[in-house]
Amino acid sequence: MAGHRVKGDSNGMTARSADGGRKKRPTLADVARRAGVNPSTVSRALDGRHPFSRSASAERIRGIAQEIGYTPDPSAASLRRQSTRTVGVIVPRLTDTVMAMLYEEIAAACQEQGLLALVATTGDDPAAERDSGRLLLERRVDAMILTTARLDGQGEFIGTLAEQQVPYALAMRTDGRGPAAVGDDRLGGHLATRHLIDLGHTRIAVVAGPSHASSALGRTAGFREAMAEAGVDVDDDLVRPSGFSMESGEEIATQLLARTDPPTAVLCVNDNTAIGVMAAARRRGLRIPEDLSLVGYNDTPIAARLPVALTSVRVPFRDIAQGAVALVQQAIDGKPPQTLTYAPTLIPRSSATRLT
């Protein structure tokens, strides 16, 4: 320990602190003294929910607080209030731009509500999810937002949350049970497919993503829906489950393009896999979009900036984030679960073109 106390814990340490000269932060009591009132009065003056806070003397007290730079100590407040005004957010990884965008919006939405978002990443590992979830709970978050929901019942951690009655909401993906804020993946898949059909494509492959992700399933369902509507037969061999990574897209595309009857267009579950497909196409000497049309999903910033700008489906991350935060509030208030769905938009660019 660097600096040692002069006379133990209960010494009469005044304004000047022991070492370092870093002066103590002002407390409610300091403000109260300055204002000549009781600390409780100051507390109420600063508490917007309290009617007194709309009075003239409350205004004066706030002035004093501001003046001496008082800000309430969140630890003390949380302790007394038994709530931290904090929500834990679990994402697979922040290096996935989609998750980073979503998280930034969630953090912003939380801040609007006076909440603080705490992130934890799982790297797609259910064990890590449990651990970081536990960590967040130890930090006494009031609620949690998960972007890792699965349809295959592997979401053990969500079960734990439900059991322990921790308020939570899902974002981007749903498990079909809990409250969730998601994009309309079926619509997105439909729009993208319809776009390719309009361009004359009928042999369309799908890099479909993992079957445990509702987003992937929804997009594929939208694809089938659009194909059926247009009366185009689907070759099931061209609809391939995959991961969400570039590697996975490259791998699937390598197989697809090696066929004797390759597709003329590929619909990808996200932009990442689309980039992988681009790499595979290039390796095979195929040009995009002349030899192969390509549509991504999420409209990550890179989509527009790739050498061949990627046609993609824009997802309203901000709306989803705000929805998730609203759902979490509702869960805290004990309201029943609900699913919020937000419509995506197709952003046509250069990577998909008319079949010649």
Next chain:
Amino acid sequence: MAGHRVKGDSNGMTARSADGGRKKRPTLADVARRAGVNPSTVSRALDGRHPFSRSASAERIRGIAQEIGYTPDPSAASLRRQSTRTVGVIVPRLTDTVMAMLYEEIAAACQEQGLLALVATTGDDPAAERDSGRLLLERRVDAMILTTARLDGQGEFIGTLAEQQVPYALAMRTDGRGPAAVGDDRLGGHLATRHLIDLGHTRIAVVAGPSHASSALGRTAGFREAMAEAGVDVDDDLVRPSGFSMESGEEIATQLLARTDPPTAVLCVNDNTAIGVMAAARRRGLRIPEDLSLVGYNDTPIAARLPVALTSVRVPFRDIAQGAVALVQQAIDGKPPQTLTYAPTLIPRSSATRLT
């Protein structure tokens, strides 16, 4: 309010809680009761720094704690301890993969030290930086890690930190004053340049990044150093300041490639700008690497997966993150500032080739 109390604040509420059935978390006192000891004893049994925690009865107490699922309340602990075991991290944006990678490593390094990392983003806006910095301070973080240091004295917020004696450290970039953990940018720039020179290039352009970023300056300095060492003249017209974005890279490259004497290779301050250069090259009908060699920086995951895999300089983010956390600890302990530098590695791929 959903559920109301039965008899006010001081009622004798026992195990079963008022509403919702969400049972109260166990406290130190609960563990103490079960173990038949004083709460302070339990506290010490759980405190690894305390010698008693290595005794048999401490072990027994920990067993009981585990059994009833006790975890200490961080609010109460922080309040008493006057420290939150939390460090605030300020990054421009998480949607920049570099920052996301760095942050993930910082968060991991913090966790290893029993600290919790809180992120805030600034969007490169100094005003936003002040605001989110303030927000973190209001949350009573013990220290801060900044990745937004500038050399041009615009880092007003850092000044505030220094004034208020808040422990902090810089990561990735330095302002030349505070404690910092950075990559050896000069070396990285040198390696990349040397690689191009070895491939026969002499007309090398540089997308140099913003002059307020020490990383950008260092990389450019390394370039000049390598050129000088090899006895190759530098055409200053080819060394262009830029941003860090794809757009910026594209813009600069568009200018460079329109020259009558275009460069045969481009060295980029990061992978983002390199991608922008790719787009510009493509628009001009130039192939990479046949017509233009390209080197990026940071080795973000996408570099290896681009249609033409990007040669890049790998930065040891983990080391930098751990260094930054170590520096922050030292700052907390009142030790003097220090700069830690970590060596990068060149990762050759397909985007740079021998000049024919």
Next chain:
DNA sequence: GCATAGTGTGCATACGATTGCACGAACGAA
């Protein structure tokens, strides 16, 4: 004029953990 409601304020307590001090016991050394 009196009951009722509302407003402004103070008092005291509780939230849950940490830690300085004190004290008893055990133990080794002289």
Next chain:
DNA sequence: TTCGTTCGTGCAATCGTATGCACACTATGC
């Protein structure tokens, strides 16, 4: 035996805020 240590443990104070209750006072309605 006696003194000095070390170890194990308890007591009590403290961190800073929120809030139930009590009380004084004002305003309103009848």
